[in-house]
Amino acid sequence: MEALEMYAVDDRADVYTEELKLNLGPQHPSTHGVLRVELRLDGEIITAARCDIGYLHRCAEKIGENVSYLQYTPYTDRMDYLASMNNNLAWSLTVEKLLGVEAPPRAQWLRVIVAELNRIASHLIAFGTYGIDMGANTPFFYAFRERESIMALLERPSGARMLYNYIRPGGVAHDVDERWLPDVLAFCDEFERRWAEYNTLLSTNKIFIERTKNIGVIPREMALDYGLTGPVLRASGVKWDLRRDVPYLKPYDEIEFDIPVGEGTHGTLGDCWDRYWVRMREMMESIRIIRQACVRVPTGDFVEKAMLKMYKSPLKPPAGEAYMRCENPRGELGFYVVSAGGASPIRCRARGPSFCNLSVLDALLPGCMIADGVAIIGSLDIVLGEVDR
Amino acid sequence: MSGIRDYFGNISDALTSTVKGMGVTMQHFVSEPPITVQYPHEKLPMPPSYKGIHILEQDKCIDCKLCAKACPVDCIEIEAVHHGRVLEWQKFTIDYKKCIFCEFCIPPCPKDCIHMTSEFEVATDNPDGMIEDLLTWTGLRTEDRRAIDAAEAKRAGRAVEEPKNGGPAPGNPSPAGTEFTSKFAAGTWGAPGGAPAKADVPGAAGAAKPAAAAAGAADAGGLAAKTAAIRAKLAAGKGAG
Amino acid sequence: METLIGFFSRLFGLSADGVLPLTLAYSVCIGSLLGFITVYAMFAIWMERKVAAHIQVRYGPMEVGGWHGWAQSIADAVKLLFKEDLIPDGANKFMFWIAPAVVFCGVFSGFIAIPFALGVQIVDIHLGLFFIVCIASVEVVGVIMAGWASNSKYSLFGAVREAAQVVSYEVPAAVALLVPVLIVGSFRLGDFNAWQEQHGWLVFRNPFAIVAALIFFIASLAGCKRAPFDLPEAESELVSGFHTEYSGMRFSFFFLEEYASMFVAAALIATLFFGGWTLPFVHVSAWPVPFGIVILLAKVFAVIFMQMLMRWTLPRLRIDQVMAMGYKYLLPWGMLCVVGTALFEAKGWRWLPF
Numbered sequence: 001m002e003a004l005e006m007y008a009v010d011d012r013a014d015v016y017t018e019e020l021k022l023n024l025g026p027q028h029p030s031t032h033g034v035l036r037v038e039l040r041l042d043g044e045i046i047t048a049a050r051c052d053i054g055y056l057h058r059c060a061e062k063i064g065e066n067v068s069y070l071q072y073t074p075y076t077d078r079m080d081y082l083a084s085m086n087n088n089l090a091w092s093l094t095v096e097k098l099l100g101v102e103a104p105p106r107a108q109w110l111r112v113i114v115a116e117l118n119r120i121a122s123h124l125i126a127f128g129t130y131g132i133d134m135g136a137n138t139p140f141f142y143a144f145r146e147r148e149s150i151m152a153l154l155e156r157p158s159g160a161r162m163l164y165n166y167i168r169p170g171g172v173a174h175d176v177d178e179r180w181l182p183d184v185l186a187f188c189d190e191f192e193r194r195w196a197e198y199n200t201l202l203s204t205n206k207i208f209i210e211r212t213k214n215i216g217v218i219p220r221e222m223a224l225d226y227g228l229t230g231p232v233l234r235a236s237g238v239k240w241d242l243r244r245d246v247p248y249l250k251p252y253d254e255i256e257f258d259i260p261v262g263e264g265t266h267g268t269l270g271d272c273w274d275r276y277w278v279r280m281r282e283m284m285e286s287i288r289i290i291r292q293a294c295v296r297v298p299t300g301d302f303v304e305k306a307m308l309k310m311y312k313s314p315l316k317p318p319a320g321e322a323y324m325r326c327e328n329p330r331g332e333l334g335f336y337v338v339s340a341g342g343a344s345p346i347r348c349r350a351r352g353p354s355f356c357n358l359s360v361l362d363a364l365l366p367g368c369m370i371a372d373g374v375a376i377i378g379s380l381d382i383v384l385g386e387v388d389r
Numbered sequence: 390m391s392g393i394r395d396y397f398g399n400i401s402d403a404l405t406s407t408v409k410g411m412g413v414t415m416q417h418f419v420s421e422p423p424i425t426v427q428y429p430h431e432k433l434p435m436p437p438s439y440k441g442i443h444i445l446e447q448d449k450c451i452d453c454k455l456c457a458k459a460c461p462v463d464c465i466e467i468e469a470v471h472h473g474r475v476l477e478w479q480k481f482t483i484d485y486k487k488c489i490f491c492e493f494c495i496p497p498c499p500k501d502c503i504h505m506t507s508e509f510e511v512a513t514d515n516p517d518g519m520i521e522d523l524l525t526w527t528g529l530r531t532e533d534r535r536a537i538d539a540a541e542a543k544r545a546g547r548a549v550e551e552p553k554n555g556g557p558a559p560g561n562p563s564p565a566g567t568e569f570t571s572k573f574a575a576g577t578w579g580a581p582g583g584a585p586a587k588a589d590v591p592g593a594a595g596a597a598k599p600a601a602a603a604a605g606a607a608d609a610g611g612l613a614a615k616t617a618a619i620r621a622k623l624a625a626g627k628g629a630g
Numbered sequence: 631m632e633t634l635i636g637f638f639s640r641l642f643g644l645s646a647d648g649v650l651p652l653t654l655a656y657s658v659c660i661g662s663l664l665g666f667i668t669v670y671a672m673f674a675i676w677m678e679r680k681v682a683a684h685i686q687v688r689y690g691p692m693e694v695g696g697w698h699g700w701a702q703s704i705a706d707a708v709k710l711l712f713k714e715d716l717i718p719d720g721a722n723k724f725m726f727w728i729a730p731a732v733v734f735c736g737v738f739s740g741f742i743a744i745p746f747a748l749g750v751q752i753v754d755i756h757l758g759l760f761f762i763v764c765i766a767s768v769e770v771v772g773v774i775m776a777g778w779a780s781n782s783k784y785s786l787f788g789a790v791r792e793a794a795q796v797v798s799y800e801v802p803a804a805v806a807l808l809v810p811v812l813i814v815g816s817f818r819l820g821d822f823n824a825w826q827e828q829h830g831w832l833v834f835r836n837p838f839a840i841v842a843a844l845i846f847f848i849a850s851l852a853g854c855k856r857a858p859f860d861l862p863e864a865e866s867e868l869v870s871g872f873h874t875e876y877s878g879m880r881f882s883f884f885f886l887e888e889y890a891s892m893f894v895a896a897a898l899i900a901t902l903f904f905g906g907w908t909l910p911f912v913h914v915s916a917w918p919v920p921f922g923i924v925i926l927l928a929k930v931f932a933v934i935f936m937q938m939l940m941r942w943t944l945p946r947l948r949i950d951q952v953m954a955m956g957y958k959y960l961l962p963w964g965m966l967c968v969v970g971t972a973l974f975e976a977k978g979w980r981w982l983p984f
């Protein structure tokens with residue numbers, strides 16, 4: 001990848017100025033991981049930008065060709081490590097599609113609850129780190145207080161705090177204890193109170209609004225052209241959510257929830273504030289989903305009995321291919337798997353939402369200041385584990 | 390006109406939002422207690438289902454290596470010599486530098502002899518300390534050796550020789566690695582005063598509550614019961630050796 | 631300090647104009663001031679960490695020294711002393727070396743005019759207020775030198791932003807400070823204390839004084855490079871800005887400078903608007919000297935606490951918003967306050983019964 005070229009800005013005989021070339025990253029507190037953005041600056045204004053990724057590439061897709069279908073589940077955890085449950089879910093659904101099995105109802109409802117809890121946890125990080133990017137260090141700690149409650153809740157069925165490996169082909173790994181569902185409902189009550197606090201601290205703060213309104217505006221057509229998904233797309237006014245439009249779990253058909261869409265509240269439609277506000281409202285919608293799901297979880301098996309043999313001997317799906325997509329906190333995660341009948345897939349491709357969302361950065365950054373650049377990167381909410389895999 | 394309205398609107402928005410924000414932080418400063426747990430002086434109770442360091446019931450293990458095959462990162466290494474049904478154990482190590490704590494090694498075991506405890510303190514000073522040997526004894530146990538010798542002698546048609554001086558020593562405990570296993574069985578892992586001799590064993594010298602007693606808050610029965618069950622099985626196994 | 635000169639001359643039986651008593655008096659004053667600033671800075675850093683921690687529902691330093699980590703700052707100071715003295719390749723060595731000194735001296739000089747109690751002042755300068763405002767802007771030169779000499783683009787960014795910001799906010803700060811000057815009629819800081827002992831706190835003299843106090847508070851936050859104006863050291867953008875390349879003792883000079891200028895700003899607010907070492911309508915000058923010092927320090931730390939609360943609540947302003955706020959909002963309102971105060975004083979209006 002060639003570097004950005006330097007252009008002279010002002011070449012009068014006595015004064016020669018050049019644009020400044022600055023590397024934002026890969027070690028930088030605000031690039032949300034090891035992202036390098038090569039900037040060309042005229043003073044504080046960015047005139048050109050180019051993303052350089054690959055610093056976190058761990059050959060996940062190649063590894064998928066060498067391990068079995070069940071063994072690959074922990075690798076999917078580590079792609080978007082902030083939304084592990086959702087990654088596991090997408091992978092498990094893809095394998096189930098290849099095999100032609102379906103998880104039992106209890107497993108599906110449990111999957112909905114843990115996926116939505118993980119969505120809240122992921123959005124909490126987006127909220128907290130966005131505050132830090134803007135200079136407000138305190139909301140991050142409040143967000144982590146709630147995240148701690150979620151991690152403690154998710155630790156009980158799965159046994160881990162962040163890389164859960166809980167949703168597996170055929171169902172879920174373990175059943176939940178009898179006090180888990182009431183504890184989840186108690187968490188929902190607590191969270192609603194805290195959400196109001198976050199708004200007082202950050203969302204309605206005049207300085208925060210001034211820093212994020214009219215910055216990084218993504219018009220509707222641009223969002224669709226670049227293939228953006230998730231809150232980034234919805235903030236530009238496109239009401240598209242896979243949970244409602246292409247439901248991948250049966251309970252999503254039966255639960256009532258809204259899809260928050262950007263409204264251009266403080267500035268142009270599709271600016272940073274809209275993306276931030278869509279995420280905030282999505283957290284409340286997830287609470288709504290969880291509340292409804294907690295009271296409707298049926299009794300029964302938590303894993304398809306016929307699939308239990310996958311623990312003893314590797315799964316061998318029939319030859320074929322499958323693509324399943326899920327609504328991750330960051331957008332649409334899709335797994336495309338090609339099977340030749342063996343124990344490992346012959347192609348295992350992940351369509352990462354952060355990777356596709358990041359592609360719009362080169363077009364958004366020119367024309368704004370460095371501080372705005374940081375705001376835009378934060379509002380896209382990327383995770384480099386998913387960008388680089 | 391709208392410019393003037395914006396101007397004064399900006400001022401009032403800035404002042405009110407700042408004051409409200411400072412109200413939230415002030416309220417936290419004054420009345421919200423810190424939620425930090427002062428590790429290692431205090432430790433949080435771990436739920437019984439936590440995926441932590443492994444423990445092996447060596448006497449039940451039949452060296453089928455299903456757990457090693459199930460591991461996605463190939464961190465389990467097992468070596469044993471088979472004498473008919475009797476196993477002469479050499480090693481059963483898990484490399485915790487590679488282990489991703491996914492628990493795929495637990496379900497395949499046909500004898501239900503490998504478990505994951507709720508202990509998580511694997512940190513050591515040197516990389517070799519991260520390779521945990523789960524065996525409590527290596528080699529052959531006394532009565533196994535006698536039985537094998539007797540069977541061989543019978544096949545060869547020789548008389549069975551009685552070993553002098555009470556016979557060879559029982560199977561040697563393996564070197565560094567069983568610290569966790571033996572301490573866990575004895576219930577002293579993580580207990581105060583359980584300072585290990587070697588510097589590279591994870592610190593048990595903190596003034597921390599023992600893992601079993603630390604399960605006070607929720608799930609009290611679960612963790613204590615699970616730990617007690619594992620310890621009982623280990624003690625019963627050792628008694629026979 | 632006159633008392634000290636007198637004391638030393640009596641001690642040695644020499645005339646009060648001799649060199650020896652003068653030198654001794656100066657040494658004692660400056661030495662004690664340096665000691666005070668160092669101890670204060672270490673305490674302020676500890677206080678900042680504790681305040682930040684409790685706002686963020688955590689504990690802050692707890693280990694070093696036992697009770698709530700009170701010795702953490704001492705440990706940090708020792709660590710900084712022992713750090714390797716790094717000078718970046720290609721850095722301008724002389725400017726790199728002198729920048730922290732310039733920055734610190736600028737702020738340190740402001741301390742000599744602050745009255746801590748009746749008669750407890752290094753020098754009671756006639757133009758005390760004017761002197762403090764001027765000498766505090768010397769630090770800008772040091773910051774620019776630091777940014778340039780570091781041979782790093784990030785540092786240069788921080789330095790240039792800092793220059794623009796601090797210089798711009800000197801103006802509304804100085805204009806807001808004209809309000810107390812108009813009311814009291816003098817630049818000497820001791821006069822402000824004396825006036826407020828008689829008339830009560832200056833901030834309640836007329837409604838414009840409240841606005842002026844607020845304007846000066848905000849402008850001083852910008853001058854100290856504290857949030858929401860901490861662009862020059864914006865950690866999430868520039869990884870420490872102009873002092874990125876500094877380590878060890880050099881870095882601690884910048885850190886000391888930030889807390890020292892916080893103290894100067896807080897002391898100015900306390901002295902000019904909130905009574906200084908006096909209490910309203912109480913004859914504090916008759917009390918022993920330590921009472922005055924305690925009262926002033928209590929007010930100063932209250933203001934410093936407000937500065938810390940603002941830092942940990944508010945996000946950061948972008949540089950163009952910083953400039954807009956300074957010139958479009960603070961400056962016009964500052965001038966309005968001056969005009970309004972002049973009107974109030976000329977007509978002799980009172981808006982409160984006392």
